[in-house]
Amino acid sequence: MIELLATRYAYLLMFVLLGIGLYMTIASQNLVKKLIGVNLFQTAIFLFFVAVAYVEVDGEPGGSPVVPATENPASSDLILASPLPHVIVLTAIVVGIALTAVGLALIVRIYSEYGTLREDTLREVRADE
């Protein structure tokens, strides 16, 4: 268990963040905080992808593909972190930003129509109509 915590803490952190994000999305009454929760949820997944890409050979951490990388002492190959997940994360960040922008635009419109950002108040206002 201790060893798991020491070596795989990135994955644990990711699932904790994932849980916080999902809880915020469900439990918070504030629409903006809900959207922040969704963002946190997505960020946890990005961290997960970055953690997946990490490579270690005989305790030597792999370098980034852009800067000069560490050499594998055994085979004189370069040890590189996998670049593919990084590309995925970059794309996913762009998608996430677009979603946040649309979400915030919708929240602005809801605020101008109902004058509230709280879900419970919103429910009351809509029930009255």
Added chain:
Amino acid sequence: MSSVELLPALLVVVPILLATVPIALGLRYDRTGWSVTLATTVGLFAGTVYLATVVYGGSGTNQEVAVIHELGGFTAPMGIELVADTLSTMIALLVTGTALGVLAFTRVGGPRGNTFYSGYLLLVGGLLGLTMTGDVFNMFVFLEIVGLGSYALISSGRGPEAAVAALKYLIIGTVGASIYLIGVGFLFMATGSLNMLDLAATVPTLEGQNLQLARAAFAFIFVGFAIKVAQWPLHSWQPDAYQHAPDGVTPLIAALVSTVSAYALARLLFTVFGAEFIASTPYASEIIVTVGAVSVVAGSTLAVIQTDVKRMLAYSSVSQFGLIVAAYGLLTETALVGALIHLIGHGLMKAGLFIAVGIIAIGYGARTVDAYAGLAGERPFVAGSMAVLLIALVGIPPSIGFIGKWYIAVGAIEAQSWLVAGVIFLSTMLTLAYVARLLERMYFTPASALEAGHEDTATVGHAVTDGGTATVRGTRVTIGMLAIVIFVAALAVFLGFAGDAFFALLEPFVESADLEVSP
């Protein structure tokens, strides 16, 4: 690279690029959006038809007839492929055809404004991308593009409710797509690849820890898509979104968004994971069947108690997609063909039904089941077409709804899954319950009893809310709108005779899915 191989890429890139044109031209000219969108959609439809003649004209296995475009010239498995095989071509035909029909409705039926048409093109481009992509991460990106397009279109509705419905859809939909992305992450950890065909070759060879990872990936991907396809209890975004979206948007979203997501689920289940993986994973097939079966019962039951017609049809979608998902879980060839036919048939019928609902709202001012009273007498054509489509939805022959359900039922009996066979029978009864309610109102209740349903048509007209073009013309029912609905109703009946043709066209895909395993 021959010119045919460019088509899959053009079908995706052209609508997304041209989505900027209505906004750019909108700076100078007021009403260009519709013309630009029409030209694009006609082009896309023509391109897809040509693609279909090439794909279905060829002979051989699914891989041999498929038209494959390697983006940027990077070969698979490193590069991203766009694949038009026998199944994705059929879905692409449905997407472009429906987009063209719904576009004709929006000419007068609204919503108007150049930004609306930008969203429209973006959505169509995203749907075509989701249909043709051969890469699991690329699928996530297109899933989000489709999502963005639908959120924007739903919120173009007139009332404030539309924004709330769109935000609800955005939050739930994003979580769903993100859960799918986690699944992709696990799959990447297990196999080191993102290309679908490469994954299909790697997944059966996995063992030990990697097999566990692939199973976790399967679970995440299934749950993510259950949200996107709107399976009970993850469907809650769908009724609100369908009900509050403008009348010109609901047919497009109801007919295509969940349909293409369900197609993507089939692609992942049968091409990426493969039937053998599902059969060898404990309880996987049972869980898929149960989720589908529960959605069928819950969706139809909720549909029966609705008063708003759009909302009723939305819950009906939950139950019809439940049938499709349950059929995926049966893992037999017949059930898979049935599910795919029902996927296309349901898309077609829902497009027709929601256009009919839009016409009735514009011309008759009716939105609730009660207000439909006496419709048959006053609007015989639209009421007649709607009746045909509703009866087709129940699954009464000859109609496309019948052949879909028939193949699924035969598949359920082949798999000796009496649960699904029973659920299909029950769902037909429940579908009949809500369809009969509407038919009774339209044909047998006199209008005079419920005069309150007739709102002034002027209040139903759609104002443009996004500020683009501020002109509010009175909406009216045109001959063209009626013609679309009558055409769709006729097509739903005509395709009822085409069961064998569907089977023959889809056979290469179903054979490639390799369903000869006994679950």
